[in-house]
Amino acid sequence: MLAWVAAAVAIAVTAISASKALDLAGVGDPGALTRYGLPTVQTIGEIGAVVAVGGALFAAFFVPPQSDGILDVGGYRAIRFASVGALVWAIAALLMIPLTISDASGFPLSETLTVDRMTTAFDQVADARSWLWTAIFALICAIVARIALRWTWTLITLPLALLTLMPIAIAGHSSTGGSHDVATNSLILHIVGACLWMGGLFALLAYARGGGQFTALAARRYSRVAFWCFIVVGASGVINALVRVHIDQLFTETYGQLVLAKLSALVILGGFGAWHRRTTIPALTGGDERKPFVRFAFVELLVFAATFGIAVGLSRTPPPANVNPADMPAAELVLGYRIDEAPTFGSLLTDWRFDLLFGTLAIAMAVVYLRGVIRLRRRGDAWPIGRTIAWMLGCAALLFATSSGLGKYAPALFSMHMIAHMVLSMLVPVLLVLGGPVTLALRALAPAGRGAPPGPREWILALLHSPFSKFMTHPLVASVLF
Numbered sequence: 001m002l003a004w005v006a007a008a009v010a011i012a013v014t015a016i017s018a019s020k021a022l023d024l025a026g027v028g029d030p031g032a033l034t035r036y037g038l039p040t041v042q043t044i045g046e047i048g049a050v051v052a053v054g055g056a057l058f059a060a061f062f063v064p065p066q067s068d069g070i071l072d073v074g075g076y077r078a079i080r081f082a083s084v085g086a087l088v089w090a091i092a093a094l095l096m097i098p099l100t101i102s103d104a105s106g107f108p109l110s111e112t113l114t115v116d117r118m119t120t121a122f123d124q125v126a127d128a129r130s131w132l133w134t135a136i137f138a139l140i141c142a143i144v145a146r147i148a149l150r151w152t153w154t155l156i157t158l159p160l161a162l163l164t165l166m167p168i169a170i171a172g173h174s175s176t177g178g179s180h181d182v183a184t185n186s187l188i189l190h191i192v193g194a195c196l197w198m199g200g201l202f203a204l205l206a207y208a209r210g211g212g213q214f215t216a217l218a219a220r221r222y223s224r225v226a227f228w229c230f231i232v233v234g235a236s237g238v239i240n241a242l243v244r245v246h247i248d249q250l251f252t253e254t255y256g257q258l259v260l261a262k263l264s265a266l267v268i269l270g271g272f273g274a275w276h277r278r279t280t281i282p283a284l285t286g287g288d289e290r291k292p293f294v295r296f297a298f299v300e301l302l303v304f305a306a307t308f309g310i311a312v313g314l315s316r317t318p319p320p321a322n323v324n325p326a327d328m329p330a331a332e333l334v335l336g337y338r339i340d341e342a343p344t345f346g347s348l349l350t351d352w353r354f355d356l357l358f359g360t361l362a363i364a365m366a367v368v369y370l371r372g373v374i375r376l377r378r379r380g381d382a383w384p385i386g387r388t389i390a391w392m393l394g395c396a397a398l399l400f401a402t403s404s405g406l407g408k409y410a411p412a413l414f415s416m417h418m419i420a421h422m423v424l425s426m427l428v429p430v431l432l433v434l435g436g437p438v439t440l441a442l443r444a445l446a447p448a449g450r451g452a453p454p455g456p457r458e459w460i461l462a463l464l465h466s467p468f469s470k471f472m473t474h475p476l477v478a479s480v481l482f
Contacts, residue, residue, distance in 0.1 A: 034102040034109050041099060043312045045092025047305070051085030052141060052161040054078075054199020057225070060154035062204065062218040064453035069150050069462070074212045076149075078203050082157060083145035089164060090138035096131040097122070104128075130167040137164040152466050165191050181336035183243040185356035190236040194311075197229035197269075198304040205297045208290050216284040217453055219293070223281055226273050234266055239356070244319040258314045265307040272300040335411050343416060348405035358402035366395040369437060372444035381443065384436075391435025397428045438464070 059075040059082070066072050071079060101121040102112040112118065122128050141160040148157055169188045200222050208215045241250075241259045250256035280293040337353060369391050376383050401407055401423040409416040438460065445457035454462070463469055471477060 030102045030106055030112075031108040034099055037109070038096070038099040038103055039312050039316055041092050041095045042315075043309055045089050045096065046308055046312065048085040048088030048092060049138070049161070049164055050195050050199040050308070051202055052082045052089060052138070052145070052164070052199070053085075053158070053195040054201070054203040055080070055082030055085060056145065056154055056158040056161045057196060057200050058203035058207065058218070059148075060151070060158050061225075061459070062200070062221050063207070063212065063214045064217075065151040069152065071149060071151060071154070074207050074210070074214065074218075075151070075154070077210070078207065079145050079148050079154060079157065081203060081206065082161060083142050086138045086142035086145060086161060086164065090135045090142060093131045093135035093138060097128045097135075100127045100131060101125050127171055130171045133167040134164055137167070151462065152468065155463065162192055162195075165195060179243045179336050181353075182356060183240055183336075186236040186240040186243070189232050189356060189360075190240060193229040193232035193236065194308075197226055197233065198301070198308070200225055200229075201297060201301060201304070205294060205301065208294050208297070214453060215290060216281075219276075219281045219284050223273075223277055227277075230266075230270055230273060234270075236356070237262065237266065246320070249320050253320050255314070255317050255319045258310060258317060262307060262310050262314065265303060265310065268303055269300065269307070272296070272303070337408070339409065339412055343405060343409045343413065348409070351405040351408060352403055353408045355402040355407060359399055362395045362399040362402070365398075365432075366392060369395075369435065369440065372440045375444045376440075383440065383443075387434065387436045387440075390431050391437065394428050394431030394435060397423055397431060401428070 055078040058078040059071060063072065063074045063078075065075055098109060098112050098118065101118065102109045104125045104127070105112065105117075105121060107117070112121070122132075137160065141157060141164055144153065144160055145157045148154060166188070169191050170184055204215075204218055204222050207218060212218065241263075245253060245256045245259060250260055275296065276293070280296055284290055284293055341347070369388070373383050373388055401410075401420045406416060406420050406423075410420040411417065441460055442457060445455070445460075447457055448455045472481075
């Protein structure tokens, strides 16, 4: 039902902007089958991706496994949902290849489905290759999720599910035009946050409807994840929109109006989340009936599905042509930003361009580490100042190598690229290891207690003692990787 709601919204949005998209692309109309089949298949596939991400997330972190590490019934059901969702995503991605070629060439789908035309167009249409990689990653994810029985396998399934989102995240409107580095990075954060948010809710709702034993625990853990997903999705969405449209175009252009529609849906979803945190989740924790939570969460999922439909329609809508690519310097077309002069020592220190992925990661790592140190100090425990300094220097080096003038010039000049490469590969890891983050986490996090469901501290210990960790940290393996 969720997929069909999302598909219906995507088709409606596509109908509004289809003619303008064809005019700007300068190609013929490929026909109704491609025009409306493409957003339908894409939407159904993306809902499958949401289910895959949410199922893996739920099995990994929302409900505890059995004492021997085997998934309990709730985690097992969630990981099976993930397998089915990934398989749907893989099939949809394969179907998107001929649909994308038909859309890009302007030929009807029936004329596109020939060996010669498919072979020729596949080398020329980048989006078709992106969909092939999506299908490959999704199929691998489906297989891994299908054979997963132990909790440690969920830690492999979740990254694989997120990996399936990357090919389409680095393609489309965000990968072209000015500031496409900011647009692409913000879109990656946006898609990952949205899938974790909606997927986690889907898995939680399925678990609650099935009368899961740890529904209250899962709801509390999901609430924390959903809060940060709301922040990430909102911030990244605003940044991505401002790259593509001017403020006044939000009201005058179709693309801008769809952005406002997505923003309105985000506000509504934020209201749902606030209601859950204040009303339904405390009621679950207190042992009250779970039916109000189930009904409210189902309505929230419908809003989510409609929002995904708007997003698919938005991806099919051409943004305003505020800058003519023909007027942009070659460096800006490739990098996404202008470089007007050779680097100097001063410009490397002062000419910053914040990297949304690695810059945000560096700041988040520093904040989380300091919170752990403060927790120890408040408890009366000591923590070596040298380790704190080493970690802060590692985070600062990561931030400098990716967001300062060094990071800005690295994609353009081989010399700057090699300096940044050596900082990231030789300096940052050493400083971070000297910070002892795992030791800090194990000391700062409280144990779950005897008989209680495992928490973050137990997850870290299980990962440290897993066969995968022992294999990767073996001196011979580490030497080869180095």
